[in-house]
Amino acid sequence: MVEKNLDFRSDTVTKPTPEMREASYKAVLGDDVYGDDPEVNELERVGAEIFGKEAGLFVTSGTMGNAVAVLAHTQRGDEIILEKKSHIYVNEVGGLAVMGQLMSRTIDGIKGHMDPADIQAAVRVDNIHFPPTTLLCIENTHNSAGGIALTVDQMKSYRDVANANNLGVHLDGARVFNAAVALGVDVKDIAKHVDTVQLCLSKGLAAPVGSLVVGPQDIIDKARKYRKMLGGGMRQAGIIAAPGIIAVTEMVDRLAEDHANAKVLAEGLSKIGIKVVNEVQTNMVYVDFSPIGWTAEDWNKACADLGWKSRGRGTGTRLVTHYGIEEEDIRGFLEGIAKLV
Numbered sequence: 001m002v003e004k005n006l007d008f009r010s011d012t013v014t015k016p017t018p019e020m021r022e023a024s025y026k027a028v029l030g031d032d033v034y035g036d037d038p039e040v041n042e043l044e045r046v047g048a049e050i051f052g053k054e055a056g057l058f059v060t061s062g063t064m065g066n067a068v069a070v071l072a073h074t075q076r077g078d079e080i081i082l083e084k085k086s087h088i089y090v091n092e093v094g095g096l097a098v099m100g101q102l103m104s105r106t107i108d109g110i111k112g113h114m115d116p117a118d119i120q121a122a123v124r125v126d127n128i129h130f131p132p133t134t135l136l137c138i139e140n141t142h143n144s145a146g147g148i149a150l151t152v153d154q155m156k157s158y159r160d161v162a163n164a165n166n167l168g169v170h171l172d173g174a175r176v177f178n179a180a181v182a183l184g185v186d187v188k189d190i191a192k193h194v195d196t197v198q199l200c201l202s203k204g205l206a207a208p209v210g211s212l213v214v215g216p217q218d219i220i221d222k223a224r225k226y227r228k229m230l231g232g233g234m235r236q237a238g239i240i241a242a243p244g245i246i247a248v249t250e251m252v253d254r255l256a257e258d259h260a261n262a263k264v265l266a267e268g269l270s271k272i273g274i275k276v277v278n279e280v281q282t283n284m285v286y287v288d289f290s291p292i293g294w295t296a297e298d299w300n301k302a303c304a305d306l307g308w309k310s311r312g313r314g315t316g317t318r319l320v321t322h323y324g325i326e327e328e329d330i331r332g333f334l335e336g337i338a339k340l341v
């Protein structure tokens, strides 16, 4: 029986499954800073294997995962290329500048996709006046573009331009499993075009805490050291790593339900007159409720009256489907909204 979680704000709100809670309880623990925690070691091993990479690193959050990966790829004063609305650039508190002393060069994507020609044009030539460009960051699925899944061909095109310019490639794959499920490909097919991947365990995969960074051994070794520097060396972390193992081994196929539910939600809202502004490919529906004359306050109150959490801002909001929301819940929500409209 799935515990209900009627909350559209994000898939970060997901709560662990009963099996995950049981796994935490039974976890055999050790001190992970000494490399002694069997659950963490297994999570890092299995995570790396699933992505076809040499090594893995368990970190506290997606933000920490991106930070340690980017730090491991770069040196102070380098320039890195990112999509203009990417989470790393917009939503990670400027950590690139603060911790890495990095310059950010942004590119306007179309539905989260950067044109490789724009990437090529953004790479600095060798000139005494310029910082060296050393890293390309990609986001898949792309959150603010609407949960868009960048295709394997697009990933390859990034790799090609990166290789031509000797750049490392880091993937913010907070929701990379959503991308793989939506595209119907193995996540390895996406990951093979990048050096490092940060993947969140605590979003649609429903683990309570944490992310993994996977990649080549030497980069993961450096990232491990940065994790320690940032205070992310956890001790008996197996208690949170054990649910992570279930997340990556058992919770991936289920994401297809979230994607199907997002489509039901989008179609239902459109019928009611609420505008869906993104192409719904995965678990996100971005809406504009101004066509029905509602403000954010009207929306938030309607949702609260129906027993749902949602956070309207201005004339719209993002609705995210996830573990704890089932199709019948969505249909009930749509009926409720239709009546209020």
Ligand SMILES: Cc1ncc(COP(=O)(O)O)c(C=O)c1O
Binding pocket: 012, 060, 061, 062, 063, 064, 087, 088, 139, 141, 143, 172, 174, 175, 200, 211
């Ligand atoms: C694309 C993307 N990257 C990174 C993160 C950061 O993850 P965390 O909240 O675990 O720091 C998020 C969080 O929502 C995200 O959407």
